[in-house]
Amino acid sequence: MNVRTHGSMPVRREQDVVLARQAVRKLAVDCGMRLVDQTKMVTAASELARNTVVYGGGGDMDWELLEDGARTGLRLVFRDEGPGIADTALAMTDGWTSGSGLGLGLTGARRLVSEFELDSAPGKGTRVSITRWT
Amino acid sequence: MDRIPILRMGEFLLVTIQVDMHDQLALALQDDLSERISKTAARGVLIDISALDMVDSFIGRMIGTISAQSRIMDAHTVVVGMQPEVAITLVELGLTLPGVSTALDVERGMKLLRQRVASE
Numbered sequence: 199m200n201v202r203t204h205g206s207m208p209v210r211r212e213q214d215v216v217l218a219r220q221a222v223r224k225l226a227v228d229c230g231m232r233l234v235d236q237t238k239m240v241t242a243a244s245e246l247a248r249n250t251v252v253y254g255g256g257g258d259m260d261w262e263l264l265e266d267g268a269r270t271g272l273r274l275v276f277r278d279e280g281p282g283i284a285d286t287a288l289a290m291t292d293g294w295t296s297g298s299g300l301g302l303g304l305t306g307a308r309r310l311v312s313e314f315e316l317d318s319a320p321g322k323g324t325r326v327s328i329t330r331w332t
Numbered sequence: 333m334d335r336i337p338i339l340r341m342g343e344f345l346l347v348t349i350q351v352d353m354h355d356q357l358a359l360a361l362q363d364d365l366s367e368r369i370s371k372t373a374a375r376g377v378l379i380d381i382s383a384l385d386m387v388d389s390f391i392g393r394m395i396g397t398i399s400a401q402s403r404i405m406d407a408h409t410v411v412v413g414m415q416p417e418v419a420i421t422l423v424e425l426g427l428t429l430p431g432v433s434t435a436l437d438v439e440r441g442m443k444l445l446r447q448r449v450a451s452e
């Protein structure tokens with residue numbers, strides 16, 4: 199597997215969630231995804247970027263355009279150094295929210311991508327990696 | 333702060349969302365709409381989202397709230413123009429927008445609103 203290009207952008211303020219969505223749309227197009235797959239990736243990114251701002255106290259989004267044989271993929275990593283998640287299994291339950299959300303962000307994002315990894319612990323921050331292949 | 337314009341067409345209010353909304357803008361629209369419904373005694377709200385290339389849980393929740401709020405204020409809400417890929421993604425995300433009326437385009441949305449109001 200090759201990394202064709204990569205980069206990073208801040209996800210600190212609410213406006214950054216919009217910028218992240220727009221950046222991911224462009225990357226998904228560059229990756230050669232079909233419209234519906236672009237939309238899934240952008241929507242997943244929007245959920246995770248908002249979590250980074252709202253719960254993580256801000257962080258960054260790293261992106262990689264991947265090549266693996268004939269297929270191409272887009273990997274996004276959202277990371278913050280916020281409070282972390284004490285019970286990640288609970289956080290990955292549909293409808294569970296510690297705030298006033300719908301509790302659909304993490305579980306919904308997982309359904310929208312090919313690969314999903316959540317790595318979080320109290321005091322350690324949170325890292326969520328999502329990948330979608332063409 | 334910028335605001336999404338709300339147009340009045342007789343007894344209906346028309347909102348066309350043309351920008352990629354940040355969360356505060358979505359919340360402001362929610363508040364502005366309920367204020368306008370009560371001020372104008374509007375019977376219906378038409379929200380055109382054909383320009384939106386994605387609807388996430390936040391915007392989805394806003395749509396649901398506007399719909400429920402308008403109902404309490406004796407008005408109907410119809411959402412029109414959702415792109416097919418947006419609809420597919422929304423369902424996979426887990427949002428089915430229960431209680432939200434939808435129509436394919438503005439014309440059909442208007443017709444639906446008129447029917448709803450007339451049948452009361």
Ligand SMILES: Nc1ncnc2c1ncn2[C@@H]1O[C@H](COP(=O)(O)OP(=O)(O)OP(=O)(O)O)[C@@H](O)[C@H]1O
Nearest residue numbers: 249253254289295296299300301302303304324389
């Ligand atoms: N980056 C993060 N840092 C700390 N806690 C997080 C982070 N991301 C998610 N969480 C925790 O996981 C819970 C579930 O997140 P999820 O995105 O699924 O739902 P939500 O944000 O509460 O609601 P929704 O996204 O539907 O509006 C959150 O309520 C929060 O407690």
Ligand SMILES: [Mg+2]
Nearest residue numbers: 245249299303
């Ligand atoms: Mg969330």
